[in-house]
Amino acid sequence: MQSDNSHLSTSPRQGTVHLEKSGTTLCLHFTGHWTIGSDFPVFTDIKDLFPESFCIPSTWNSLEVNTEALQDWDSRFLIILRDIQGYTTLKGIPFSDTGLPSGVQRLLILASSSPDTNKVREYTDTPSFFAIVGGKTLHLLEDCQGLFTFTGAITLSYLRLFTGKAQFLKSDFLYFLEECGPSALPIVSLIAVLIGVILAFVGAVQLQLFGAEIYIANLVALGMTREMGAMMAAIIMGGRTGAAFAAQLGTMQVNEEIDALQTMGIDPIDFLVLPRLSSLLIMMPLLALWADLIGIAGGFLMALTLDISMVEYYNQTINSVNLRHFGVGLFKAVIFGYLIAFSGCLRGMQCGRSASAVGTAATSAVVTAIVFIVVSDAVITVIFNILKI
Amino acid sequence: MTTAALITVTNLTMAYGSFVLQRELNFTVHQGDIFVIMGDSGCGKSTLLRHMIGLKAPTAGSVHFHDTDFWAVSDQERNQIMRRCGILYQSGALFSSMTLAENIALPLSQHTTLATAEINDIVSMKLALVGLAGFDHFYPSEISGGMKKRAGLARAIALDPEILFFDEPSAGLDPISSRLLDELILELRDSLGATVVVVTHELASIFAIGSNSIFLDADSRTMIAHGPPQTMLATTSSAKVKQFLTRGGSFH
Ligand SMILES: Nc1ncnc2c1ncn2[C@@H]1O[C@H](COP(=O)(O)OP(=O)(O)OP(=O)(O)O)[C@@H](O)[C@H]1O
Ligand SMILES: [Mg+2]
Numbered sequence: 177m178q179s180d181n182s183h184l185s186t187s188p189r190q191g192t193v194h195l196e197k198s199g200t201t202l203c204l205h206f207t208g209h210w211t212i213g214s215d216f217p218v219f220t221d222i223k224d225l226f227p228e229s230f231c232i233p234s235t236w237n238s239l240e241v242n243t244e245a246l247q248d249w250d251s252r253f254l255i256i257l258r259d260i261q262g263y264t265t266l267k268g269i270p271f272s273d274t275g276l277p278s279g280v281q282r283l284l285i286l287a288s289s290s291p292d293t294n295k296v297r298e299y300t301d302t303p304s305f306f307a308i309v310g311g312k313t314l315h316l317l318e319d320c321q322g323l324f325t326f327t328g329a330i331t332l333s334y335l336r337l338f339t340g341k342a343q344f345l346k347s348d349f350l351y352f353l354e355e356c357g358p359s360a361l362p363i364v365s366l367i368a369v370l371i372g373v374i375l376a377f378v379g380a381v382q383l384q385l386f387g388a389e390i391y392i393a394n395l396v397a398l399g400m401t402r403e404m405g406a407m408m409a410a411i412i413m414g415g416r417t418g419a420a421f422a423a424q425l426g427t428m429q430v431n432e433e434i435d436a437l438q439t440m441g442i443d444p445i446d447f448l449v450l451p452r453l454s455s456l457l458i459m460m461p462l463l464a465l466w467a468d469l470i471g472i473a474g475g476f477l478m479a480l481t482l483d484i485s486m487v488e489y490y491n492q493t494i495n496s497v498n499l500r501h502f503g504v505g506l507f508k509a510v511i512f513g514y515l516i517a518f519s520g521c522l523r524g525m526q527c528g529r530s531a532s533a534v535g536t537a538a539t540s541a542v543v544t545a546i547v548f549i550v551v552s553d554a555v556i557t558v559i560f561n562i563l564k565i
Numbered sequence: 566m567t568t569a570a571l572i573t574v575t576n577l578t579m580a581y582g583s584f585v586l587q588r589e590l591n592f593t594v595h596q597g598d599i600f601v602i603m604g605d606s607g608c609g610k611s612t613l614l615r616h617m618i619g620l621k622a623p624t625a626g627s628v629h630f631h632d633t634d635f636w637a638v639s640d641q642e643r644n645q646i647m648r649r650c651g652i653l654y655q656s657g658a659l660f661s662s663m664t665l666a667e668n669i670a671l672p673l674s675q676h677t678t679l680a681t682a683e684i685n686d687i688v689s690m691k692l693a694l695v696g697l698a699g700f701d702h703f704y705p706s707e708i709s710g711g712m713k714k715r716a717g718l719a720r721a722i723a724l725d726p727e728i729l730f731f732d733e734p735s736a737g738l739d740p741i742s743s744r745l746l747d748e749l750i751l752e753l754r755d756s757l758g759a760t761v762v763v764v765t766h767e768l769a770s771i772f773a774i775g776s777n778s779i780f781l782d783a784d785s786r787t788m789i790a791h792g793p794p795q796t797m798l799a800t801t802s803s804a805k806v807k808q809f810l811t812r813g814g815s816f817h
Contacts, residue, residue, distance in 0.1 A: 348662075431658055432657075433660055435615070442672075442675055
């Protein structure tokens with residue numbers, strides 16, 4: 177054996193099988209290695225070994241197995257045997273497992289004991305088109321109902337807060353204030369400055385045609401204050417904080433922590449949603465204001481490369497914006513802040529009880545937030561336009 | 566034995582959507598009982614606990630706490646009742662963003678007017694009771710699974726509840742710790758006068774502490790045995806219950 181080893185290791189180990197007939201009994205002889213990583217015939221090849229008369233009822237009394245020359249086996253061998261067993265049962269020939277190693281016998285019995293169909297949840301087969309449409313519609317309605325219920329719950333919770341009945345931890349609130357404000361400053365600054373540069377650049381290409389480069393200042397200042405400052409801050413916070421809220425609450429849901437709060441007589445909305453929502457409501461306008469200023473600075477950097485003097489740009493900017501424009505942007509920022517925290521917390525609270533549900537909740541929170549932000553921005557812009565603000 | 570009824574479950578049907586877990590459950594938990602809920606994995610034991618705590622509304626039937634129907638009263642009243650319950654969740658359910666001490670202090674600071682120093686005293690006492698003295702400032706992620714169970718227990722008994730619910734308290738504990746936990750449960754029952762409802766698979770615990778029990782069956786989707794564990798074993802006609810209680814014949 178030892179001397180053979182070097183020779184064996186280069187070629188894969190082999191498993192073979194042959195069929196013997198004696199009287200009305202068939203016997204499969206397995207030899208060699210039937211394991212993962214060895215070579216042996218597949219089930220269809222073994223099936224071909226059986227004589228044609230195999231299909232004729234009561235020609236053969238039983239199918240036996242001989243494994244005296246079998247060296248080792250694992251689950252692949254089991255699979256082959258299960259297939260053979262299934263095939264012979266189908267053909268009405270009794271399969272005798274007495275020749276198998278006792279381990280294989282036991283595993284085969286385990287594997288073939290059919291799962292209790294009672295316990296497995298009944299799934300209907302593919303639903304019809306109308307069932308799908310109906311199902312989706314109902315789901316949509318449920319989703320909308322969820323939105324309204326949650327809005328109501330938040331309103332009640334704020335009422336409790338103002339009457340001094342809501343409870344949450346001050347430390348939580350401070351933590352979220354920091355998380356939604358200072359911690360987000362670097363990324364908000366970076367994006368805002370780039371947006372300022374981009375606005376200025378796009379404007380410059382067009383305005384240069386008319387020799388009106390100086391109006392870049394108006395474009396950047398108005399664009400940042402009315403739209404882009406709040407919008408970009410919101411998109412960043414939606415991806416950053418909204419997703420984080422959903423994941424935090426979702427994990428708490430999985431971990432039964434929300435149940436635990438509830439059974440302690442603490443309202444999860446008060447305890448978890450209020451601090452998150454409030455801190456974002458406070459921080460979003462501040463972030464948007466910061467983004468406005470940084471964006472204008474970005475536009476200014478771009479303008480410098482176009483030979484616009486610093487003073488000129490400054491004057492043009494000051495003349496083009498007033499407090500009202502900032503007000504519009506900040507108003508939007510508050511709305512966006514609410515929507516981000518709302519979607520994050522809503523999806524977190526709705527989260528199922530598994531790890532993948534947490535991922536879904538985070539994704540869904542970001543998508544919901546961005547949809548809400550863009551839709552509400554459009555609505556607000558139209559309304560302000562009508563009101564001439 | 567025949568003390569006042571604390572929780573009465575009548576004709577309870579539990580379902581998730583259209584998926585019915587159990588139907589026609591009828592039983593009563595009496596004051597001072599250690600009530601054991603048994604059954605195969607996935608038959609709805611944890612869900613039954615959620616119904617008994619008032620976290621989930623019955624699909625049909627009712628759950629009464631003393632004489633109040635959980636779902637016929639306002640949210641406030643239900644909250645009031647929940648406060649009198651201590652619950653140890655299957656997963657521990659410690660707040661992961663708080664230390665053990667803060668976890669245990671939370672119900673105390675929310676529902677009592679105790680000073681911080683007093684709360685701290687109670688917290689360290691409860692931690693000591695479950696053998697976790699000195700772990701006040703650890704976060705749940707920094708302790709082992711069995712320790713989380715015990716910390717969850719410390720939080721459950723923070724408010725000296727009238728009734729304690731345990732969802733598989735000894736799962737993941739070594740035999741010695743799980744015996745200590747059993748003794749602790751008995752001790753709590755006797756010293757606090759608490760009633761205990763416990764979901765467990767531990768035969769040793771079931772026979773050592775259980776004073777009444779039910780057996781939920783996943784196949785027939787209802788309870789198939791009811792009574793003190795010893796009596797249940799002696800009188801049941803169901804092979805499944807017998808097997809469960811004797812670990813398929815190998816437990817004596
Ligand atoms: N939120 C849910 N939505 C839908 N089905 C659920 C939900 N929670 C649990 N189930 C289903 O209900 C059944 C019972 O769950 P439950 O957690 O009550 O079982 P259990 O008896 O406590 O089991 P174990 O002993 O394993 O803890 C399971 O089949 C599970 O799939
Ligand atoms: Mg359970």
